[in-house]
Amino acid sequence: MTAPAPAPASRRVLLAAPRGYCAGVDRAVIAVEKALEQYGAPVYVRHEIVHNKYVVQTLERKGAIFVERTEEVPEGNIVMFSAHGVAPVVHDEAARGKLATIDATCPLVTKVHKEAIRYANEDFDILLIGHEGHEEVIGTSGEAPDHITIVDGPHDVDKVTVRDESKVVWLSQTTLSVDETMETVDALKTKFPLLVSPPSDDICYATSNRQAAVKVMGADSDLVIVVGSKNSSNSIRLVEVAKDAGAKAAYLVDFASEIDEAWLEGVATVGLTSGASVPEVLVEEVLEWLAARGYADVEIVKTAEEHITFSLPKELRRDLRAEAAELVADK
Numbered sequence: 467m468t469a470p471a472p473a474p475a476s477r478r479v480l481l482a483a484p485r486g487y488c489a490g491v492d493r494a495v496i497a498v499e500k501a502l503e504q505y506g507a508p509v510y511v512r513h514e515i516v517h518n519k520y521v522v523q524t525l526e527r528k529g530a531i532f533v534e535r536t537e538e539v540p541e542g543n544i545v546m547f548s549a550h551g552v553a554p555v556v557h558d559e560a561a562r563g564k565l566a567t568i569d570a571t572c573p574l575v576t577k578v579h580k581e582a583i584r585y586a587n588e589d590f591d592i593l594l595i596g597h598e599g600h601e602e603v604i605g606t607s608g609e610a611p612d613h614i615t616i617v618d619g620p621h622d623v624d625k626v627t628v629r630d631e632s633k634v635v636w637l638s639q640t641t642l643s644v645d646e647t648m649e650t651v652d653a654l655k656t657k658f659p660l661l662v663s664p665p666s667d668d669i670c671y672a673t674s675n676r677q678a679a680v681k682v683m684g685a686d687s688d689l690v691i692v693v694g695s696k697n698s699s700n701s702i703r704l705v706e707v708a709k710d711a712g713a714k715a716a717y718l719v720d721f722a723s724e725i726d727e728a729w730l731e732g733v734a735t736v737g738l739t740s741g742a743s744v745p746e747v748l749v750e751e752v753l754e755w756l757a758a759r760g761y762a763d764v765e766i767v768k769t770a771e772e773h774i775t776f777s778l779p780k781e782l783r784r785d786l787r788a789e790a791a792e793l794v795a796d797k
Contacts, residue, residue: 478763479756480687481749482679482739484772488672490572491516491743493776494549495525497570500778501546502529505787510545512536512552513601515570516743517698519720536560542794544568544786550601551575553608566790568781574640574670575602579609581664585635586610590662591628593617595650596639600699603639619646623653635662640670641700641742643707644677672742673700675770677707680739683767684711687737689729692718693748694741701741713737721748722755736761 487495494515501509507529514522514532522532536556539545541564547556551571560567571579585592592614596603607614615626617636628634636654638647647669655661667674684690690708694701701718708716716737719725730736736756740749753764 476734476763477761478735478765479753479761480683480735480737480767481753481764482676482683482737483766483768484672484675484679484770485739486742486744486746486749488670488742489772489774489776490549490574490670490672493778494570494572495521497568497779497782498525498530498546499528500782501544501568501786504782505544508543510539510543511548512539512545512556513548513550514697515546515548517695517701518741518743518745519695520748521743521745536563536565539563539565541565542790544790546570548601549575551579551605553605555608556605564790564793564796566781566786566793568779568786570779571605572640572670573776575605577666578606578637578640578664578668581637581668582606582609582614585637586613588633589613590633590635591615591630593626593628593634593636593654593661594638595619595636595642595647597642597699600639602641602699606637606639617650617654620650620653623650623657626654626657628658631658632660634658634660635664637664638668639699640668641673641703642669643703644669644674645707645710670742671774672772673703675772676700676704676739676742679767679769680704680707680737681711682769683737683739684708684713684716687713687735688733689714689735690716690737690739691725691752692716692739692741693720693744693752694718695720695743698741698743701744704739704741708737719752722751725752725755727759730759737767
């Protein structure tokens with residue numbers, strides 16, 4: 467019979483900073499709360515406002531109703547578009563459905579939409595690096611569907627074709643792995659030497675910062691726990707980055723209750739971080755869970771300062787209930 471591995475002599479937690487909410491997520495969540503305060507329930511939200519189970523459940527208890535299709539919202543109501551952004555056709559659907567709208571799209575996603583429109587107007591072929599089917603990619607693609615080709619990683623590059631190799635630009639989903647995105651860009655540049663890059667990075671500051679912190683933390687961790695939901699692209703990327711950085715194991719959990727104690731066997735150092743759509747309360751619960759099992763020594767691994775904030779959607783300054791009623795009356 468094999469003897470169990472001895473418990474590590476000292477146990478610690480490396481806590482990544484920055485982690486958790488980014489400015490775009492904070493803006494979107496507050497926008498739902500403000501809309502409920504100002505207009506009362508229900509306020510409909512097209513798709514999850516952000517990709518986090520806890521946030522969605524909390525807002526549902528306050529009166530938000532999440533739907534997948536605009537047509538699910540009864541006419542004369544308010545519908546909010548999520549932080550991931552939507553295609554122009556969705557705005558048209560809301561108008562036809564006699565709905566007042568609040569656009570909570572992250573301003574950094576809006577920037578990519580504007581880039582897509584600009585390059586389409588200049589008749590470029592746009593190579594959008596991102597995950598097929600992700601809400602953000604669907605929204606960006608909808609801005610210029612005749613000009614955009616989705617490239618889902620380096621393995622997709624061989625099959626990409628363009629009309630004119632002198633008029634090709636790449637854009638990207640904002641929540642990707644920085645390293646994998648640049649690997650894809652390098653492969654595209656090899657195939658299309660005249661490939662144009664966007665005026666500024668499309669991957670958002672928060673995604674880059676959280677990945678940078680995990681690279682440092684993961685190199686010194688036996689185990690990395692990433693708090694985040696399984697449909698959160700940026701959270702999934704953090705698990706991948708942790709493993710690439712040298713962590714022996716890395717797992718994604720929504721809640722502390724999902725952690726398997728077996729993961730701690732022989733582990734001296736636990737790295738902990740959270741995706742950009744995760745409230746800090748969930749990280750605190752994991753810290754408490756770890757402390758109860760001997761990991762009470764917490765060291766902060768800080769790689770960046772974040773001071774970015776975004777103003778709330780301008781629609782919250784209007785009487786949207788009255789506007790929705792007028793839309794219905796205009797029949």
